[in-house]
Amino acid sequence: MLENTLDLPIYSIKAVAHMAGITEPTLRAWEKRYKILTPQRTESGHRRYTKRDIYRVMWLRNRLEEGMSISQASTLLQAQPEETVLEVMQYENRQARSNSTKTNGRGSHPKNTRLNEVRSMSVLGNELMNAFLQFDEQTADNLISEAAGFYPPEEVCVDLIQPVLYEIGDRWMRNEVTVATEHFASNICRTRLNAMINSLPVLETGPLILTGCAPHEFHEVGVVMTTFFLRRNGWRVLYLGQNVPALDLEKDLRRLKPAMVVFSASRSETAIALHQEISPVIEKVKQYWLPGIIFAYAGRAFTEDPNLHALFKNAVYFGDEGRQSVALVEKVLSKD
Numbered sequence: 001m002l003e004n005t006l007d008l009p010i011y012s013i014k015a016v017a018h019m020a021g022i023t024e025p026t027l028r029a030w031e032k033r034y035k036i037l038t039p040q041r042t043e044s045g046h047r048r049y050t051k052r053d054i055y056r057v058m059w060l061r062n063r064l065e066e067g068m069s070i071s072q073a074s075t076l077l078q079a080q081p082e083e084t085v086l087e088v089m090q091y092e093n094r095q096a097r098s099n100s101t102k103t104n105g106r107g108s109h110p111k112n113t114r115l116n117e118v119r120s121m122s123v124l125g126n127e128l129m130n131a132f133l134q135f136d137e138q139t140a141d142n143l144i145s146e147a148a149g150f151y152p153p154e155e156v157c158v159d160l161i162q163p164v165l166y167e168i169g170d171r172w173m174r175n176e177v178t179v180a181t182e183h184f185a186s187n188i189c190r191t192r193l194n195a196m197i198n199s200l201p202v203l204e205t206g207p208l209i210l211t212g213c214a215p216h217e218f219h220e221v222g223v224v225m226t227t228f229f230l231r232r233n234g235w236r237v238l239y240l241g242q243n244v245p246a247l248d249l250e251k252d253l254r255r256l257k258p259a260m261v262v263f264s265a266s267r268s269e270t271a272i273a274l275h276q277e278i279s280p281v282i283e284k285v286k287q288y289w290l291p292g293i294i295f296a297y298a299g300r301a302f303t304e305d306p307n308l309h310a311l312f313k314n315a316v317y318f319g320d321e322g323r324q325s326v327a328l329v330e331k332v333l334s335k336d
Contacts, residue, residue, distance in 0.1 A: 006055075006086075009040040009048040015150040016049045020057040027057065034074035036060065042152070044232065052082070059085050121147070121159045128164050132185040133177065140188050153196060153232070157225045158321050161189045165221055166300070186221060193224045200228075203236040206335050207259035212240030214265040214274035214299075222299060223264035225322040233326045234335060246277040253285045259292065259333055262318060262325075264299040268308060271301040275311040283314070294332060298325070 017024045031037045036056060039047040056077060063073035077085065124147050131140035147156045168185050171177045211227045213220050220242050227239045238256075244263070253261070263278060265271035274297065282295045298318035302308050309317065316332065318325050 006052040007050050009050050011049040011051070011054065011150065012152070013039075013047045013049070016054055016057060019054050020061060022057065022061055030057070030060065030070065030074070034070065036074055036077060046152075052086070055086055119146070119150075121151070121155070125160055125164050128160065129167060132164070132168060132181060132188075135181070135184055137184075137188060140185075141192070144189075144192055154229060154323050157193070157228070158323055161193075162222065162225065162321070165189060169219075186219070189221055190224060193221065193228060197224070197228050197231060197239075200231045203231075203234070206234075206236040207333050208256060209235055209237045209260045209262065209329065209333075210240055210253075210256065210258045211237060211262045212244040212264070213242045214263050214270040215245055215277050216243055216273050217265050217267070217270035217299075218242045219266040219300075220264070222266070222322065223262070226262065226264070226298065226318065226325045229322045229326050230329060233330075235326075235329060235333075244278075246281050249278065249281045250285055253282070253293070254289050257290060260294040260296060260329070262296040262298065265297070265301040266299050268301050268305050271297075271299070271305075271308045271311070279312070279315070296328075 011019075013024055013027060017027050020027070031039070037049065037053050039049045039053065042048055060070070060073050060077060063076065064070060068076070124143055128140055128143045130136075131143060144156065144161070147160050151159075165185060168177060168182050172179060172182045209230060211223050211230075213223060224239065227237050230237045238258075261282060263274050265274050279295070282293065286293050286295075294316055295312075295314065296316040296318050297312050302317065303320055316328070318328060
């Protein structure tokens, strides 16, 4: 079991550099020149490292601190059995924790050990919830940044941001938090998501996907996540924003000629508005101008009230969470 844990490729290069106490450029240089690591790659080409890799990098760093050159240390590392490296690092980490505890005083705990452990999404989520309830913007932003340093962005969105916002929304419905709390939390998460989207290249070619919120719908974080997931996986996506009205939608669809249109609704009222106001426009456009256009829908409204699916028999359901959208789009569209 320990070996399986050591060999799980779950750490980003940012996480490895942080935990090992070196810079990302240094890690890349060591990896390229001395062949000390062979990280796995995600489908999108991002490096993923194991905890065993982290121990190897820390072992190298410690040898450099003792006066070795990197070439000497890397040669020695490759000559060492893996288990020896592991045992040495576990011993050195224990010594570092012991020394740090003594330095911090009796009964105190060091903030950082030689191997900074990755905190679970559950722990980060609880702290993020508390930060939102306290209107602590800096702590909330730091927690999201911490998660982003250790986990893939899809997991940060679906396993951290979304559950916390859902919980805040539920508490607001029970009158346990104010609407200002819900807006504060949503705004911080929306800002972070928009920054993630803006970091991606804007594609000029390929089938166009339009995303947006149903009429009278202002909860946009879910559909913004979907927009991010699709763009991150190489799809050309335009986000239309909150509360997209039916007025002029026909004109915009005829001009933009999208291959797919995705609308989100978080409440039954906005799901019904989507059916009554948007569906007829898309059906008309499909009948007269764009016979291949695909109408898709998503949002919390449909998980809370599955009966709403009956209103969209001619549309495609985008799933319960944003990560499913990528697989669905790849089934029905081609990037060519």
